[in-house]
Amino acid sequence: MAAKNHQNLHIAVLPWLAFGHIIPYLELSKHIAQKGHRISFISTPRNIDRLPKLPPHLSSSIALIKIPLLRITELPENAEATMDIHGGQMDHLKKAFDGLEPGLTRFLEDSRPDWIICDFAAHWLPPVAVRLGISRAFFFIMNAWFLAFFGTADTLISGSDYRTKPEDFMIPPKWVKFKTKVAYRRFEAEWSAGASQANDSGFSDFYRLAKVIVGCEAILVRHCYEFEPEWLPLLEELHHRPVIPLGLMPPRVQDHSTTNDANHNVRTTINNWLNHQNKGSVVYVALGSEVTPSQDQLVELAHGLELSGVPFFWVLRKVSGCDLVELPNGFEERVSGRGIVWRSWAPQLEILSHAAVGGFLTHCGWDSVIHLWTKGILSMEVVHEELSCRVGKARDDWKRGKEVPGESAGDELSVW
Structure with a gap:
């Protein structure tokens, strides 16, 4: 991992276009900003406008950066998040998300943050950051075992997983050497088997995830050792990168007593x-x-x-x-x-x-x-x-x- 001599860092943050991802990324940004670092939180204009208000003491440390979403005909007008679409349009939203690359590249070239923390969908981002000398981390908003269940990034990229049928996902994978009850039910296994296939965005979800992991220097996980003492070390073993558990990071209820609140x-x-x-x-x-x-x-x-x-x-x-x-x-x-x-x-x-x-x-x-x-x-x-x-x-x-x-x-x- 690249060493930084800065006492205070500038960290860019790019979540996937779902509020189940955006809000945890925002919570992480708040925690980092409280340590004295500067955050550039990046999303589309409508998503930025729908964020909860920042705490006053952090508003000067977190800059909200709007990059317009690529318009494609398959998406409804003003659709910029998963909450704006139905499941059949999800792949088209990923395609539109890929269209953020030119605008984000210009922002990174101009601002030169020390780090960028990105989500699974931004498979094109790590090479851009490497070219600009920006350190990279992948923030996985779920727990470690869910990620470890899929195996190595190289396997996901090459499509060489020995598991080819839904039944193969209904038992623990062979690289799990400890006793566990974690396994998929059939309908879950069918989703997992399908996630390795390229979709209408041009890439499979597994390919996106794996390219991000390969291109990042660390994996951040929204969980803790107390719950996953075996899975966190296994994740490090699979990906040969530091895996840093961040805890659950539950969001806090903000004071909305003022009538100036839009809601x-x-x-x-x-x-x-x-x-x-x-x-x-x-x-x-x-x-x-x-x-x-x-x-x-x-x-x-x-x-x-x-x-x-x-x-x-x-x-x-x-x-x-x-x-x-x-x-x-x-x-x-x-x-x-x-x-x-x-x-x-x-x-x-x-x-x-x-x-x-x-x-x-x-x-x-x-x-x-x-x-x-x-x-x-x-x-x-x-x-x-x-x-x-x-x-x-x-x-x-x-x-x-x-x-x-x-x-x-x-x-x-x-x-x-």
Whole structure:
């Protein structure tokens, strides 16, 4: 790793275009800025505008850099993050993300930061940074075992993984020599097998990830040795780079009491409703910015909430370009007073911090799980693609929860 003589460094930060990535990268930026270093936090204009306000004492240390996103016809107008699209457009968003390279290169040439911390999608970035003499680190927003499960970067780049069928991913890989229960279910294994194939962006997700790892000098992981004493050393062994666990880095609830806050009315409305509920009685339902439930899944979830008899706050977002899914006829009228269906942005961390909330029905996103752990809230986790493997299966080792078997029909597996 290149040595730096600067007492205070200039560090550029580039997350992938998903707020489940952007927010952890912003939290890391805050931690670094608190140590006296200068941050250039880089994203697209609309994503920068949607960031939470920086703490006043850090605002002079973190510069928010806007680089316009490449416009491509397959994306909706103003779509700059995964929350603005549906799953079928994800590869096109990656293609648009690749279009940031010229603008980012110009910024790096002009500003010459000491380090750049980047995400998995920016496979083109490390060679640019090497040419400019900028040190590089990859921040992996999940845990170490999820990354170690895929093997070496060289294997991912060459496509020479011995695992070619979904069944191969349903047992621990051969380079894991210690006892573990970590393995994929079939539908998770099918995702993993498909992630090695080039998609409409021109590159596979595994190729992007591997090129970033090869081009960086260190891997930063959002986890800790207490949870992964075997997996962190294995990750270093696989990639021959320092692996630095950063801890969970849970975001903090900010003070939004001022009426100058752009979302003041939203926060007030939600908080007033929660204030009238009993302590620990409310189930908060939010499936994340990248989950689009089918019509059948939506109906089943609505029926479950109705039959449960418990108060609930359900964040149900509309995805641009998707067909509008409909709730069961008369559902909102029947649950009126007990439950709320909220169809726009909601302050998740503040909701989970409210004393009235006692449960969280979520999609297993790592960020949401960290929120739950730090708040001590019971979670009921709906599986979303590989995310259940990343969180749910590891819980067996950590003794943090119990996996409930799903139902299988042919080649499909569902928890619905």
